[in-house]
Amino acid sequence: MSATVASPEGFQLPAEQRRLVRWTIYIGYFALFAGVAHGFAQALSYAGINILRFFPFLQGYYQGLTAHGVANALFFTFAFSNGFLPLLTSRALARPLKTPLLHASLWTLVVANVLVIFAVSTNRASVLYTSYAPLQAHWTYYLGLVLLVVSSYIAAAHMFILLGGWRKENRGVRIPLLAFISVASYAMWILASLGIAVSFIGFLLPWSLGILERTDPLLNRTLFWLTGHAIVYVWLLPAYISWYALVPRQVGGKLISDPLTRLVFVMFLLLSVPTGFHHQYTDPGISTQMKAFHGLMTFGVFYPSLATAFSVVASLEMGGRNRGGTGVLRWIKKLPWDDPSVAAQLLAMFTFVFGGITGLINASYIVNQVVHNTAWIPGHFHMTVGSAVALTLMGIAYWLIPYLTDRKLWGRKLAVAQSWFYTVGVLIFARGMISGGLDGMPRRTFIAEASYTKDSWALAGALTGIGGTLMTIGALLFFVVIGMTIWKGQKGEGPKDIPFAHALLPASENRWDVKLDRLGLWFLVAVLLVVIAYGPFFLGYLPPHLVSPGFRIF
Amino acid sequence: MTMRIERYEKAFLGVGAGMLVIFLLALGFTSISMGINLPGRAGEIDPASVRAIPPFNNPGVRELGPGRYEVVMVASAWAFQPNEIRVPAGSEVTFMATTTDVIHGLHVDGTLVNMMLIPGQVSRNTYRFDEPGEHLMVCHEFCGVGHHIMSGKVVVE
Ligand code: HEM
């Protein structure tokens, strides 16, 4: 039997390092908590109910929406991955982490938080997380987000160093799968982040400081989306890692195919970035040919997700049958639904089916004109990042926090109920948003106070409000369970190791899949694809059109 | 067991690839045969002097020929100019739009008129209004505190 880690018998992370990983991840869940609070207000606003007066520290809807996007989509996801991916790499290679690097990444993240919280809470940065120029935020906002990226670079470098050290001592040995997919995920992020790095450091930060007087809105927007589509896969891949390599073990099955899993992650490395124009289908200034090409690539990057659907379901089925399940679908009932970590992630996978389908619709070139920037879009992505990812990260917390604190999970039953609340909530919410969007209801809009409305929006809005309320309850229950675990969980009763799965079809020593381990080479191919996908645009467009002064009209 | 799964896997991935190709062909076909397209490059403009440069110095609706209209639209925080557009049913309307300040959106409910207005760029798209009726027109990109009061209507007579 081949393991997906170097040392299946066991490996213990030093206590000090566990503590640093733990605090990095706590920051992520804090961010989720902060973000969700205003999510509730947003959902009610779509139902026509304005509860902003109960948020005395907020001056407006868009300030809260900025907090929601930045906290949930950026700080939650990256803080989690900054802790989780190095942890998995360390476990997979059975090598301890480097304490100074853990400190560096954690403290950079803390400073990033302080800066962004300052800027957003004082209403100096209500520009929404996409940061579209020429709306101009305070420099602390841009600097804070740059530091968030820096903290993720430190985490990435940390993983590369661990892997480099391991390879030196294990020449010719296949990289343990769990390390490979963790490292590949952040390698993709390094490439993807190039866009916002150039935009924030080269344009927005100096512009907010008055060093540059004007900026280029279309160029910054394009750089944002160069990163911005791939970023959704950076959010998603930690969830995929769990679905491929951890959940099968938790349900008593196996990872189906090591080579296919590696191939899927290499495909994400190659195809995630050259797709960004699908967020700019309705933009001026970009040729329709370029848009069509990115559309094609987007369909390409859908493919590894299809492969994932197959593999993950096959793993689950194996688990269900091993547990005595039979029939075509009846094995599903035999899965350990009473394990909160499993329940949350199974439900996350379920919502992702709808997230994926609606995503393919968004990507469908001219069809995008029907839904672009309508409420449909948040309907779609609360079934991807807002639940497939968020619920998976909650599910992971149900073993990870006990593992990192060595405490027993508190309130198992409540934890199971939590993910059901959230799932039922998000499906109702998304049904509301999606139908509202098809009926012309705009996103990013304070509907409760808008000067216009349509009678037919009432039902869509009500469903959004009801679903959002259930989601909020689900999220709050999560914080109760985790908070109580940290505070009251039985000491010494946490899991002793992470739940990695074994592979049914292991990595080979001499077949085609050996080439997959050449991450450096694949990275270069990915760079080449980005040059092909974006080169013609930049060649025809540059130099930057510095036409816009900053506007602070929020 | 392993062999069977590998066979299923191949079949699944083959069917999946086939479906994606069919979707793409359908998209290519509708786009070309029905003449629906996305906005592309339609010119550049200095946002500070939009109101001095033709045609944007004179926003409004004008007839280009029988059944063909042009809407010249200037968006600024937080209003569209013009904010009420009247055209006869069956007309083909070309929207030419830009912004004087921040990014705005232009969405005419129930139609494919859905575009971003970006400082420095001219946005253009054409749509045929077949049925008489009234369409809500909103700004659907966040553009500051007044974003949710930025709207208008298209009346097809
Ligand atoms: C209780 C749970 C949640 C509720 C009720 C909720 C509700 C909402 C609503 C109503 C919007 C649309 C606001 C608008 O367009 O005006 C929104 C936007 C958004 N949500 Fe959530 N949400 C929740 C959780 C999450 C989670 C867990 C994530 C990600 C991890 C997330 C990510 C986002 C993002 C990125 C946006 C877009 C922000 C923007 O347009 O700038 N949300 N949310």
Ligand SMILES: [Cu+2]
């Ligand atoms: Cu995207």
Ligand SMILES: [Cu+2]
């Ligand atoms: Cu607006």
